[in-house]
Amino acid sequence: MSTRTIRQCGHCDEDFEPSPSQLCTPGFGKFCSRRCSGAAIRARARDPERVSARFWSKVDKSGGANACWPWTASLRSDGYGQMHVPGKNGGARASHRWAWELTNGPPGRDVFVCHHCDNPKCCNPEHLYLGDDKSNSADKVARGRHVRGERVHSAKLSDADCARIRELLAAGQSQSAIAREFAVTQGTISRVATGARRSPPTCSGAQG
Numbered sequence: 001m002s003t004r005t006i007r008q009c010g011h012c013d014e015d016f017e018p019s020p021s022q023l024c025t026p027g028f029g030k031f032c033s034r035r036c037s038g039a040a041i042r043a044r045a046r047d048p049e050r051v052s053a054r055f056w057s058k059v060d061k062s063g064g065a066n067a068c069w070p071w072t073a074s075l076r077s078d079g080y081g082q083m084h085v086p087g088k089n090g091g092a093r094a095s096h097r098w099a100w101e102l103t104n105g106p107p108g109r110d111v112f113v114c115h116h117c118d119n120p121k122c123c124n125p126e127h128l129y130l131g132d133d134k135s136n137s138a139d140k141v142a143r144g145r146h147v148r149g150e151r152v153h154s155a156k157l158s159d160a161d162c163a164r165i166r167e168l169l170a171a172g173q174s175q176s177a178i179a180r181e182f183a184v185t186q187g188t189i190s191r192v193a194t195g196a197r198r199s200p201p202t203c204s205g206a207q208g
Contacts, residue, residue, distance in 0.1 A: 011036035011043075042086040051085055055098050058083070059123045068122040071095040079120040099123035100130075157182065157192070165192045 005023060006015050009032040016032035023029055031037040044050060058073040058081075071081025073095075081095030100113045103125040107113050117127040157165070161182060168178050175189040182189075 009033075009036050011040040046085055052102050055083060055095075055102060059095075059099070061124075065124075066126070067124070068117055068119045068127060069099075069124040070119070070121040071123050075121070081121055081123065095121075095123050096128060099125055100128050157184065157188070162192050165189060169193050 004017060006017055007029060008014070009016055010030040012032065014032055018029035021028070031040060058071060059069050060072050061069050063069070074082050076082050076094070082092045083095055083098055084092040094113070096115065097107065097113045100107050107130055112131045114129050114131045115122055115127055116129060117124075119127070165178055165182065169175070175186050175193065179186045179189045
């Protein structure tokens with residue numbers, strides 16, 4: 001008569017019986033379900049020490065304490081770095097905001113983290129300061145970065161993109177499928193469809 005193997009789930013702490021395949025595969029059989037396995041992976045990814053170590057490993061500090069510390073990993077279309085942490089405030093966030101938060105604490109939802117150095121990739125906390133929407137806009141004007149329409153780097157969709165999206169919508173393609181093709185949200189496609197976003201011939205820029 002075979003002996004049952006009972007283990008404790010590494011996430012929910014409930015007892016469960018691993019399947020034969022789990023018992024035979026190294027590293028498996030630690031969780032009672034895929035849900036618990038996924039939750040444990042996300043929890044590890046959100047661990048503050050892991051997040052900090054992961055973030056700073058992607059920042060180049062070789063220039064010294066006073067130099068810009070450029071982000072060396074994924075970049076947004078506007079030139080700012082970004083890092084994704086599962087379940088952390090909705091996903092990807094700008095790398096300079098991470099730099100501020102990991103050094104000084106969360107800046108606040110409606111607070112802008114701005115650069116003294118005007119280097120979008122820079123993650124040196126000494127080069128960052130906090131501002132609001134008004135001061136951020138004033139800073140853009142002062143630095144000559146206040147532009148509109150297709151020149152706005154944070155606008156993922158060009159005028160040609162918007163025209164093509166309207167053609168696809170008219171042809172009957174779904175908004176979700178088009179969103180996947182252009183790597184934007186379905187809401188963005190919906191705004192293009194209603195003319196709320198970049199409706200030719202007049203274009204207006206969006207806040208980055």
